[in-house]
Amino acid sequence: MERYYQPEIETMPVEQIRAVQSEKLVKQVKHAYEHVAYYRSKMDEAGVSPEDIRGTEDLYKLPFLSKEDLRIAYPTGMLAVPMSECVRIQSTSGTTGRRVIAFYTQEDIKLWEECCARALTAAGATKEDVVQVSYGYGLFTGGAGLNGGSHLIGSLTLPMSSGNTDRQIQFMMDLGSTVLCCTPSYAAYIGETLKEQGYKPEDIPLKAGIFGAEPWTEEMRQSIEETLGIKAYDIYGLTEISGPGVSFECSEQGGMHINEDHFLAEIINPITGEVLPEGEKGELVFTCLDKAAFPLLRYRTRDICQLFRTKCSCGRTFIRMKKPMGRSDDMMIIRGVNVFPSQIEAVLLKEGYSANYQIVVDRVNNTDTFDVFVEFLPEHFEDTVRDIANKERKLQEAIRNMVGISPKVHLSEPKTITRSEGKAVRVIDRRKLHD
Amino acid sequence: MAVKQLSILARNRKGSLRKIIDIIAASGADLRSICIADTEDFGILRVISDKPDVAVEALLDAGYTARVRKVVAIAVEDRPGALAEALDILDDAGINLEYMYSVINGEKDKAYMVLRVDDNARTEAIFREAGIQVLQEEDI
Numbered sequence: 001m002e003r004y005y006q007p008e009i010e011t012m013p014v015e016q017i018r019a020v021q022s023e024k025l026v027k028q029v030k031h032a033y034e035h036v037a038y039y040r041s042k043m044d045e046a047g048v049s050p051e052d053i054r055g056t057e058d059l060y061k062l063p064f065l066s067k068e069d070l071r072i073a074y075p076t077g078m079l080a081v082p083m084s085e086c087v088r089i090q091s092t093s094g095t096t097g098r099r100v101i102a103f104y105t106q107e108d109i110k111l112w113e114e115c116c117a118r119a120l121t122a123a124g125a126t127k128e129d130v131v132q133v134s135y136g137y138g139l140f141t142g143g144a145g146l147n148g149g150s151h152l153i154g155s156l157t158l159p160m161s162s163g164n165t166d167r168q169i170q171f172m173m174d175l176g177s178t179v180l181c182c183t184p185s186y187a188a189y190i191g192e193t194l195k196e197q198g199y200k201p202e203d204i205p206l207k208a209g210i211f212g213a214e215p216w217t218e219e220m221r222q223s224i225e226e227t228l229g230i231k232a233y234d235i236y237g238l239t240e241i242s243g244p245g246v247s248f249e250c251s252e253q254g255g256m257h258i259n260e261d262h263f264l265a266e267i268i269n270p271i272t273g274e275v276l277p278e279g280e281k282g283e284l285v286f287t288c289l290d291k292a293a294f295p296l297l298r299y300r301t302r303d304i305c306q307l308f309r310t311k312c313s314c315g316r317t318f319i320r321m322k323k324p325m326g327r328s329d330d331m332m333i334i335r336g337v338n339v340f341p342s343q344i345e346a347v348l349l350k351e352g353y354s355a356n357y358q359i360v361v362d363r364v365n366n367t368d369t370f371d372v373f374v375e376f377l378p379e380h381f382e383d384t385v386r387d388i389a390n391k392e393r394k395l396q397e398a399i400r401n402m403v404g405i406s407p408k409v410h411l412s413e414p415k416t417i418t419r420s421e422g423k424a425v426r427v428i429d430r431r432k433l434h435d
Numbered sequence: 436m437a438v439k440q441l442s443i444l445a446r447n448r449k450g451s452l453r454k455i456i457d458i459i460a461a462s463g464a465d466l467r468s469i470c471i472a473d474t475e476d477f478g479i480l481r482v483i484s485d486k487p488d489v490a491v492e493a494l495l496d497a498g499y500t501a502r503v504r505k506v507v508a509i510a511v512e513d514r515p516g517a518l519a520e521a522l523d524i525l526d527d528a529g530i531n532l533e534y535m536y537s538v539i540n541g542e543k544d545k546a547y548m549v550l551r552v553d554d555n556a557r558t559e560a561i562f563r564e565a566g567i568q569v570l571q572e573e574d575i
Binding site for chain 2: 385410411412
C-alpha cells in the first residue's frame with residue numbers, strides 16, 4: 001500500500017497541477033521582477049514584462065538564469081526579500097569554483113522540508129522509523145533537508161552528518177536505524193565497512209536508503225541494496241532550487257517524481273536554448289514557483305536528462321525525470337569524444353570491480369591522455385604480472401566499447417584510491433592547468 | 436606436494452617494500468627467498484618463508500592483498516648447463532613456465548629453484564622421471 005505525505009497534492013489530477021503552476025508562476029514572475037533588480041534588467045533586455053506571463057504556456061518567453069548569473073549576483077543580488085525576512089542560508093560546495101549562497105524564509109524552509117518528507121514517506125519512512133542522516137550538515141543542503149523532512153514525519157532522527165564511519169555503524173546497530181540518508185558513495189563505503197566487520201545483510205536493521213547528491217548507476221544501486229539488504233531510493237535536488245527533494249523516487253524505482261507544485265521543469269536544447277518536447281533528452285531547467293527569498297526562474301541545472309509523464313503505479317501524478325546522465329560540468333571531452341564518469345562506473349561494476357575509481361585526463365604533446373585508476377578486489381589477485389595486464393586490457397576494451405575511446409587502465413591495490421566521505425572526486429582534469 | 440609461496444601486491448611507492456618486510460618479520464616468519472616482479476604501477480613480491488600461513492594472515496590483517504599458492508621447487512646440480520637441461524625437460528613436455536627464481540640453501544653442490552607452472556603435479560612427475568630432485572616443504 002503506497003503511502004503519501006501530502007496525498008491531496010501528490011496525486012492531484014494533471015490539469016489541476018497545471019492550473020496551480022500557472023497561478024503561482026504569474027505571481028512569482030511579478031515578485032522577482034519587482035524585487036530582484038538583476039532579473040528585472042534581464043527581463044527588460046529580453047523585452048518581456050510580467051504582464052506577458054499569463055500562465056505556464058508563456059514560460060518560454062522568460063530569460064534563463066545560469067550559474068554564471070549567480071556568480072555575478074553573488075552574494076545577495078538574487079535576494080527577493082529583505083535579509084531580515086530570511087532565517088537561513090545554505091551554500092554549494094563550490095567544486096566548480098563558483099560558490100552559491102541560497103537564502104530561505106521560514107516558509108521556504110517549510111516547503112523544502114515538506115518535499116523531503118514526501119521523499120522519506122515514499123521510501124517507507126513513518127513515525128515508527130529511525131532515520132539516520134549521514135549527509136553532511138552545515139552549509140550543504142543534504143543534512144539539513146533530510147533532517148527537516150524526517151522531523152516533519154515524526155521519525156527519530158539521528159543527525160550523524162558524514163564521516164566517522166565506526167560511530168555511524170555503532171549508532172546504526174545500537175539504535176536500530178531503519179532508513180539511511182547519505183551520498184551513494186558513502187552508503188557503499190558504510191556497506192563495505194559493515195561487511196569487513198562481519199555483518200551480513202540480515203544483521204543490519206536498515207530497510208531503506210535515500211541516496212543522492214552525486215551521480216550513481218543502476219549497478220551501484222544493486223550492489224548497495226545487496227550489501228545492506230535494503231531498497232535504495234534516488235533523490236535529486238540542488239541548492240539553487242532548494243536542496244534535496246526537488247524530485248524523489250517512489251516504490252516503482254523508475255524515475256523521480258518532481259514536486260511540481262513548487263518546481264516547474266523544462267528540458268531544453270543546451271546549445272540553442274529551445275524548449276524540447278516531453279521525452280527528449282536535453283538540459284534540465286527549473287523554475288521555483290513559490291520560494292520567496294531566492295526565486296530562481298528558468299535556472300539551467302547543467303544536468304542532462306529526460307522527463308516523462310506516464311502513469312506511475314504509485315499513484316503519484318507528478319511528472320518524472322530520469323536519472324541525469326551526468327552534469328554537463330562532469331562531461332569530459334577527451335580526444336573530441338564526450339565521456340561521462342557514469343559510463344566508466346557502469347563498466348567497472350559490470351566487470352566485477354568496485355565503484356571506487358578515478359579518471360585522470362591530461363594533455364601531453366597536444367594529445368589528450370585518458371587514465372583510469374581502478375581498485376581491484378583482493379579475491380581477484382593472481383600472482384602474475386601477465387594476469388594483471390590481461391585484466392587491465394580487458395577493462396580497457398570494455399571501456400572503449402562503451403565510450404568510443406581507449407583509456408589506459410591501471411589496476412591498483414585495494415584502498416589506495418582516495419575515498420571521500422562527502423562527494424567523491426572521480427575526475428582529475430589536469431588540462432585546465434595548462435590552458 | 437610442492438611448496439608454498441607467499442605473493443603480495445605492492446604499490447610502486449617509496450617505503451612500501453620495507454613496510455611489507457617489517458610485517459613479515461613481526462609475524463615471526465623467516466625469509467628463505469624473495470623475488471620482485473615490477474610494472475609501472477605496482478610490484479608483485481614473491482616470498483618463500485618457513486611460515487607462509489602466519490605471514491599471510493599478518494599481511495591480510497594489515498590490509499595488504501596477499502595470498503599463498505603452491506609452486507614447484509627443484510634442486511639442480513651446481514654446474515653450467517644444469518638449469519638449461521631442466522628447462523629443456525619442461526619444454527619437451529609442453530609445460531609453460533610463468534616465472535622462476537632461486538632460493539638459498541645449505542647444500543654446496545646444489546642450486547634450489549622455484550618454478551611457477553600451470554600444473555604442479557604433472558611438472559613434478561616429469562622432473563622425477565628425469566632424475567631431478569623435487570623439493571618438499573621441509574627441504575627449504
